[in-house]
């Protein structure tokens with residue numbers, strides 16, 4: 356049971372990375388031949404961006420680098436010229452550079468823009484639409500998708516001004532990659548580290564979706580539910596919503612129309628996702644059932660409370676007695692109800708288990724009549740609700756795949772590839788005979 360706490364106004368940014376190539380070669384995203392404009396702004400993480408240029412080259416991208424004045428205090432342009440094989444752009448008002456490839460030409464040249472590291476300053480300037488140097492001008496002048504990889508001290512990152520600026524950019528469809536957590540150059544520990552170059556390559560690949568799910572409506576649930584005890588207290592669980600948000604993001608990048616019905620979480624809505632906020636299991640049930648028309652795939656990632664308080668109190672309960680008992684009643688099972696409608700979508704459920712993972716998950720799949728179940732261990736040191744990484748055992752009638760431990764964002768992409776493949780298989784005439 357949790358005491359009442361106001362939903363924080365501050366935003367914890369949705370972090371995602373996706374992988375560039377799926378293991379089976381059926382790649383959802385691909386950077387081969389893509390022209391990437393890499394903006395490097397002032398921060399110690401700028402040294403990692405030289406490696407990033409190499410990594411982008413390794414996956415077949417062509418890179419041109421733009422450096423801000425601050426960036427040049429940390430790394431020399433020559434370094435980036437050497438690794439990218441192209442002249443580095445540093446000034447808006449340099450007649451020679453403009454004659455070679457002017458800023459508008461450069462903005463048009465790019466298939467995608469990545470700013471890594473993105474300092475608090477550059478984020479603020481972008482959020483306000485400034486065009487006071489080459490990099491910010493290019494971001495205004497380009498029609499290509501833009502991603503930022505924030506990198507700064509943890510206090511600067513959590514400052515309301517920075518959070519507001521990043522939210523503003525995310526609302527304008529700028530993709531926010533990271534930041535990561537851990538040791539910082541300033542000696543502190545926390546959120547604000549630039550993601551590693553390989554993760555940035557993966558995240559950037561997400562800007563160029565192969566339209567594997569184009570035309571489909573994917574409906575998801577995510578996060579915990581809150582079951583009211585009285586106006587200030589509720590029963591809930593530790594679900595962070597990260598897995599569901601990562602799957603929703605992956606679905607949107609795959610071209611699907613995505614509706615995400617979510618319980619209370621501190622995550623930013625991924626670009627292109629329609630978000631429906633709910634609190635209780637009953638509200639989540641209603642929001643889902645109302646949106647089933649034309650839904651092709653339903654993915655139940657939410658940790659729905661199995662029980663709710665039979666009669667929540669209208670006023671705050673006072674501690675008059677030595678003890679108290681709450682009467683709980685069962686909540687509707689959203690997943691089972693979706694699976695049992697007359698023409699159900701392709702249904703995917705999750706199973707969180709502390710023992711007999713496979714047997715319990717299979718039992719759940721059959722009992723609820725769902726097409727696919729993704730099972731994970733909980734109550735262990737690694738994985739589960741609050742962890743950044745997770746592993747899944749995914750099974751369906753006649754098949755099973757183990758997705759090994761990795762960041763939830765990557766796992767989501769792999770899971771979605773599987774779901775897409777099984778969804779397509781389910782649309783073949785002989786599927787009913789097997790399932």
Ligand code: CTP
Nearest residue numbers: 655656657659686687688689690704705706707
């Ligand atoms: N689910 C749902 N509605 C509920 C309960 C669960 O949609 N009222 C979905 C979850 O989103 C998840 C799956 O069902 O996809 C999990 O099933 P559930 O039986 O709740 O799993 P556990 O909580 O692990 O079940 P049990 O307590 O029986 O182990």
